[in-house]
Amino acid sequence: MAHAAVMEPPAAAEPGAGVYNEKLGMWVFLGSEVMFFTALIGSYIILRFGAPGEWARPGVVLNVPVTAFNTFLLICSSVSMVKAYAAVVDGDQQKFKMWLLLTIIAGASFVGVQAYEYTHLVHDGFLPSGIREGSELWEKVEAGTVPAATAGIYGSSFYIMTGFHGFHVTCGVVSMIWVYLKALRGGYSATDYRGVEVIGLYWHFVDLVWIILFTIVYLV
Amino acid sequence: MATTAATVGQVGHAGHVDDRSFLRKYIFSTDHKIIGIQFLIMSLVFLALGGTLAMMMRWQLGFPGQAMPGGTVLPETMAPGGVLLPEFYISLVTMHGTFMVFFAIMPLLVGVFGNFLIPLKIGAPDMAFPRLNMMSFWVAVSSGLIMLAGFWAEGGHAGAGWTAYAPLSEAPEYSGVSLGQQLWCLSLIVLGLSSMLGAVNYITTVINMRAPGMTWFRLPLSIWALFITAILVLLAIPILAGGAIMLLFDQTIGTHFFKPATGGQVLLWQHLFWFFGHPEVYILILPAMGMVSDIIANGSRKPIFGYESMVFAIMGIGFLGWIVWGHHMFQSGMNPTLGQTFMISTLFIAVPSAIKVFNWMGTMWRGSLHFHVPMLHAVAFVAMFVIGGLSGVFMASTPVDIYIHDTYFIVAHIHYVLFGGSLFALFAAITYWYPKMFGRMMNPFWGKVHFWLTFGFYNLTFFPMHQLGLQGHMRRIYDPTEYTFLQPLQPLNQFISIAAFLLFASQALFALNFILSWFTGAKADVNPWRDNALEWSVPSPPPHGNFAVTPTVYRGPYEYSSPETSDDYLPQDKRLPTDRMPASQPAGD
Amino acid sequence: MDDFAHRKQHPNYLLIWVYLFILTIVEVAVAFLSHIPRNLLLLALVFLAVWKAGLVGMYFMHLKFESNRLRILAVAPIPLAFILVLAVITEFRW
Numbered sequence: 031m032a033h034a035a036v037m038e039p040p041a042a043a044e045p046g047a048g049v050y051n052e053k054l055g056m057w058v059f060l061g062s063e064v065m066f067f068t069a070l071i072g073s074y075i076i077l078r079f080g081a082p083g084e085w086a087r088p089g090v091v092l093n094v095p096v097t098a099f100n101t102f103l104l105i106c107s108s109v110s111m112v113k114a115y116a117a118v119v120d121g122d123q124q125k126f127k128m129w130l131l132l133t134i135i136a137g138a139s140f141v142g143v144q145a146y147e148y149t150h151l152v153h154d155g156f157l158p159s160g161i162r163e164g165s166e167l168w169e170k171v172e173a174g175t176v177p178a179a180t181a182g183i184y185g186s187s188f189y190i191m192t193g194f195h196g197f198h199v200t201c202g203v204v205s206m207i208w209v210y211l212k213a214l215r216g217g218y219s220a221t222d223y224r225g226v227e228v229i230g231l232y233w234h235f236v237d238l239v240w241i242i243l244f245t246i247v248y249l250v
Numbered sequence: 251m252a253t254t255a256a257t258v259g260q261v262g263h264a265g266h267v268d269d270r271s272f273l274r275k276y277i278f279s280t281d282h283k284i285i286g287i288q289f290l291i292m293s294l295v296f297l298a299l300g301g302t303l304a305m306m307m308r309w310q311l312g313f314p315g316q317a318m319p320g321g322t323v324l325p326e327t328m329a330p331g332g333v334l335l336p337e338f339y340i341s342l343v344t345m346h347g348t349f350m351v352f353f354a355i356m357p358l359l360v361g362v363f364g365n366f367l368i369p370l371k372i373g374a375p376d377m378a379f380p381r382l383n384m385m386s387f388w389v390a391v392s393s394g395l396i397m398l399a400g401f402w403a404e405g406g407h408a409g410a411g412w413t414a415y416a417p418l419s420e421a422p423e424y425s426g427v428s429l430g431q432q433l434w435c436l437s438l439i440v441l442g443l444s445s446m447l448g449a450v451n452y453i454t455t456v457i458n459m460r461a462p463g464m465t466w467f468r469l470p471l472s473i474w475a476l477f478i479t480a481i482l483v484l485l486a487i488p489i490l491a492g493g494a495i496m497l498l499f500d501q502t503i504g505t506h507f508f509k510p511a512t513g514g515q516v517l518l519w520q521h522l523f524w525f526f527g528h529p530e531v532y533i534l535i536l537p538a539m540g541m542v543s544d545i546i547a548n549g550s551r552k553p554i555f556g557y558e559s560m561v562f563a564i565m566g567i568g569f570l571g572w573i574v575w576g577h578h579m580f581q582s583g584m585n586p587t588l589g590q591t592f593m594i595s596t597l598f599i600a601v602p603s604a605i606k607v608f609n610w611m612g613t614m615w616r617g618s619l620h621f622h623v624p625m626l627h628a629v630a631f632v633a634m635f636v637i638g639g640l641s642g643v644f645m646a647s648t649p650v651d652i653y654i655h656d657t658y659f660i661v662a663h664i665h666y667v668l669f670g671g672s673l674f675a676l677f678a679a680i681t682y683w684y685p686k687m688f689g690r691m692m693n694p695f696w697g698k699v700h701f702w703l704t705f706g707f708y709n710l711t712f713f714p715m716h717q718l719g720l721q722g723h724m725r726r727i728y729d730p731t732e733y734t735f736l737q738p739l740q741p742l743n744q745f746i747s748i749a750a751f752l753l754f755a756s757q758a759l760f761a762l763n764f765i766l767s768w769f770t771g772a773k774a775d776v777n778p779w780r781d782n783a784l785e786w787s788v789p790s791p792p793p794h795g796n797f798a799v800t801p802t803v804y805r806g807p808y809e810y811s812s813p814e815t816s817d818d819y820l821p822q823d824k825r826l827p828t829d830r831m832p833a834s835q836p837a838g839d
Numbered sequence: 840m841d842d843f844a845h846r847k848q849h850p851n852y853l854l855i856w857v858y859l860f861i862l863t864i865v866e867v868a869v870a871f872l873s874h875i876p877r878n879l880l881l882l883a884l885v886f887l888a889v890w891k892a893g894l895v896g897m898y899f900m901h902l903k904f905e906s907n908r909l910r911i912l913a914v915a916p917i918p919l920a921f922i923l924v925l926a927v928i929t930e931f932r933w
Contacts, residue, residue, distance in 0.1 A: 065488035
């Protein structure tokens, strides 16, 4: 099926980006998101690898196996998102809605696991302001496996990066629920699937940021 | 080339009846023209507020420790007996800068003229995302309200300068301010969101919605400038947002990003801030330069000299602007070798600006000069910008900056480029596009009186500041007479203050002209300035949807005094027998 | 564009998913090989992360099949990110 006119670049116009407005707009917006995460992740890189002082090794404070599973979950959600996109492009409404629902569930689960991780970390004494005195992790500080000098910025960086990423995931889940509800009303078809493609781009971006984050926060 | 004389408010897109409610048409409007005017009203209010704060500062500097006339209306926490407290003074400094940069100049250039001009000048019916556009305005208003709320905060408003350096901005133990500084951060984070939405809209619209024949190199320079500016906004503002969030967290939830004692880095704030801050100043000048180009070509009845080099200069400024930020930090204790690289890149950035200045002069050379009010302001812009740019070259040189950093030499520079530059360009632009916005002309006589008074008092206010700075007068200080070496300069300080008061008073003429012309100004034609761009072929003001028929563009916007026509101007969408249709013409035209 | 041709044009998403899965396992394994010199470890991990990110960008976000223009637009902010981080690191390591 040929695309509806709305899925082509604006009709009476000079050639521009070659894609419809909403898609161009999302790519432009993602450019700003790259810069936003650069501020947060870049600061972490500067504080950790620029400034002197050892930071805690991987696995000492953070739960790598659970987060590795969470990473896998998010990657799966990216696959289900693109399968949903492929289905709507091919005109398969049933598969489209099924894959989209799976994406929402996987995305919401990611947030759930993160929330679970946060509550455990806080319980163990890991806060944005550092390690809580007298907590379980405080013993590791005293033992030297968590350097005291950098525990403060370790907590600060960790929570701001993963927190804002989590916030972006949450916004993505909410948006996808909105798209799903619209899909249930027959709002998308093989001739007009703009909203699906656009939310897909956002979702893949959020996954991409996590791939970077997981590596440089949990594994390094 | 058909232009239906659609009556305002009655007819919408291509002949549909416009039956939107008052609320939808003027308050929660998605029409880029209305949103532009909304930004105009908001920004002019903040401009007046920022100016008022400056008057209070100038009172204290000119007449230190004396009771300010009318000062007794202020509460005891700010000015007991009308004498400004040092804590209040520093928040005045901070808020003057903050309001002027973020809530006056930036929204005036980008929010007003970006919104109003882009769809009209490229031949589009509206922005790519009209509802996002509306949100952008209301989010900006919310941000402004948050910033205003800080005046009522306990401990006073933010007092760490508009640059909010850590560790001063980190904690009340350093600045005496707690909630005020937090509100400052929060407000800018919210404003960032507004700017982002605007940038996405502008970029998408310019790339994708240009009318057939409106190729990239037929765009007016105002649009090129707004486009590159939008890219700067898109990529720089998130850095400010990130940094402000980190600062806010340091202030509220105990993080340590900028706290040296617990592993943070104070200079990290400065790097983040200025990585945003330098592109920000180009955001504050590029649209002004673009609009001045349009106006100077019009007032000279000549094509812009070197159109393509103007475009490349705008791109050059936009690109180089990313790699010069360290020149704000020469005295911060930064790595000196890094400082060297910034000195070199900063000296380079003077080149594209100079190219633009020569091209403006080349445009005027042997032109048929018409000094209408916008032209007066535009020519003054060029002269003032040159002065501001030249002082910038001094500052770019790191060894010289050792002496003049944080002195009034810098204040002079800032105000020559921002007031002499951006604000004069805004006076030009507001006067020029007022007829298109409101359907009336501003009064030209009072416009000229306002121009000359402003020009005179402005130079008397700010030029002597170069001298103050060279003699060691520091920025942001409360009482210059505290220092014996500054005491001989006090008469100059007084002189500047009096000039400033007269400058501020002269602005009443502009305000009155602006407000009264709306009611009693001469009714404007479709094209009162005999300009070529597309907005001058639709009614003043244009109907919802702008063009009854999508225009077709045959040439650039600067074909003044063209041999191809007997008029001294040749509109972009006027088809001559010798013109070919563009490849992308709309069907059925 | 007829739908048959379009259907044939979908990349093999499941295969990409397998690659991503394998790369993630390799990454986690590499991270716990503590006897590698730290710099080499960092390089390997970043390389693997970038590879994964590239796969998501190219195949899931369809950049591989888009125009040059859109690809340039997508990657344009990345040099700026590098400039900021590298310049500020020189504050500490020069």
